[in-house]
Amino acid sequence: MLKNRVKEFEKLLSWSSENYAHLPWRTEVRDLYRVLVSEVMLQQTTVATVLPRYESFFEQFPTLADLANAEENDLALAWKGLGYYRRAQNLYKAVNMIHQSGGEFPQGEEKLQQVPGVGPYTAAALTAIGRNELALAVDGNLQRVLSRYFLIEVEQGPKLQKAVHSLIQNKSFAKTLEHCGPRKFNEALMDLGRTICKARNPKCGECPLADSCEALKVQKTDCIPVKTAKKKVAISELKLLRFLIKNKQGELLFYKKRKGEWLKDQWELPTAIIESEDKDLKQYPFAEVANYSSQQITTAITRYRIRNHWKAMDELDFRDLGILNDRDFTFLAWDKTQEHISTASEKVLNHLNEQA
DNA sequence: TATACGTGGTA
DNA sequence: TTACCAAGTAT
Numbered sequence: 001m002l003k004n005r006v007k008e009f010e011k012l013l014s015w016s017s018e019n020y021a022h023l024p025w026r027t028e029v030r031d032l033y034r035v036l037v038s039e040v041m042l043q044q045t046t047v048a049t050v051l052p053r054y055e056s057f058f059e060q061f062p063t064l065a066d067l068a069n070a071e072e073n074d075l076a077l078a079w080k081g082l083g084y085y086r087r088a089q090n091l092y093k094a095v096n097m098i099h100q101s102g103g104e105f106p107q108g109e110e111k112l113q114q115v116p117g118v119g120p121y122t123a124a125a126l127t128a129i130g131r132n133e134l135a136l137a138v139d140g141n142l143q144r145v146l147s148r149y150f151l152i153e154v155e156q157g158p159k160l161q162k163a164v165h166s167l168i169q170n171k172s173f174a175k176t177l178e179h180c181g182p183r184k185f186n187e188a189l190m191d192l193g194r195t196i197c198k199a200r201n202p203k204c205g206e207c208p209l210a211d212s213c214e215a216l217k218v219q220k221t222d223c224i225p226v227k228t229a230k231k232k233v234a235i236s237e238l239k240l241l242r243f244l245i246k247n248k249q250g251e252l253l254f255y256k257k258r259k260g261e262w263l264k265d266q267w268e269l270p271t272a273i274i275e276s277e278d279k280d281l282k283q284y285p286f287a288e289v290a291n292y293s294s295q296q297i298t299t300a301i302t303r304y305r306i307r308n309h310w311k312a313m314d315e316l317d318f319r320d321l322g323i324l325n326d327r328d329f330t331f332l333a334w335d336k337t338q339e340h341i342s343t344a345s346e347k348v349l350n351h352l353n354e355q356a
Numbered sequence: 357t358a359t360a361c362g363t364g365g366t367a
Numbered sequence: 368t369t370a371c372c373a374a375g376t377a378t
Contacts, residue, residue, distance in 0.1 A: 048364085120376090
């Protein structure tokens with residue numbers, strides 16, 4: 001019965017030929033290095049966030065060898081603002097591994113997954129989109145589109161990802177994929193998921209697959225993919241104080257975040273917790289300090305909403321607080337430095353700069 | 357298997 | 368404003 005779907009997927013390709021998103025990484029010829037970088041950049045990130053950084057990244061690191069031979073700090077700087085900074089650290093490991101083994105990417109999804117930062121999705125994307133070989137790159141879009149289309153009522157998460165990926169085990173489905181062209185097929189499904197078969201308010205009226213969509217037939221597009229039963233982690237309020245400690249040159253004091261902390265290897269303004277709903281939070285020391293800014297800058301990280309306040313202080317007075325004793329501190333000209341300063345610290349400083 | 361990991365946009 | 372969403376992976 002899947003056989004009957006072939007014609008339906010031809011409608012998808014026909015739709016795609018009219019509505020194909022001409023994104024900068026969708027070149028005629030694909031360089032696996034570029035595919036890897038774009039796939040990693042796009043993980044859990046919007047296209048709009050990646051767009052302004054994509055070209056400049058490859059001006060700076062044109063080839064895999066260039067990135068492998070670069071200073072890791074330069075990669076970290078190029079990644080600024082993209083979030084999930086571990087991705088950049090894994091990407092650096094990945095290109096070095098591949099560079100040292102001759103510059104060729106491993107063959108097959110299984111071996112590709114041995115590359116740092118490459119999981120089931122990226123391995124399949126390198127194969128299907130990069131190499132145009134038979135694979136199904138099951139990201140959030142494909143999970144949503146295909147679980148609706150085939151009415152796969154498996155709870156969202158790794159189980160659904162596997163269930164959708166297993167469609168490729170079906171000979172008829174695989175044949176269709178091959179017939180359409182793995183790259184074309186995967187990209188068409190992604191475009192459909194992003195623009196039509198959206199998580200909220202899908203535009204089924206404009207969908208080329210509407211005639212044969214099982215979820216639409218039974219009016220279940222709203223409840224597929226099936227939401228997980230477990231309750232969502234609550235957002236926790238956090239009030240931080242950022243200390244502004246200047247030396248005679250007007251540079252500010254920063255410290256480097258360690259392994260196991262948020263924003264590992266980034267420089268941050270000396271920071272203390274003023275208030276926290278999460279009493280066990282160990283990211284910063286607690287401190288009782290008076291007379292800090294009444295204004296605040298709001299930031300967020302994982303499940304914390306952060307209200308950032310600030311306070312100018314002498315270095316000696318700061319030392320008297322007795323917090324962050326054993327840290328790697330340095331004075332930096334924050335707006336000129338080639339060091340990686342955290343987004344939150346920069347936001348506070350930019351705000352103060354604009355006021356001045 | 358559940359949780360951690362950033363950030364910006366939208367309803 | 369809150370809640371959710373966006374081309375996942377590592378542990």
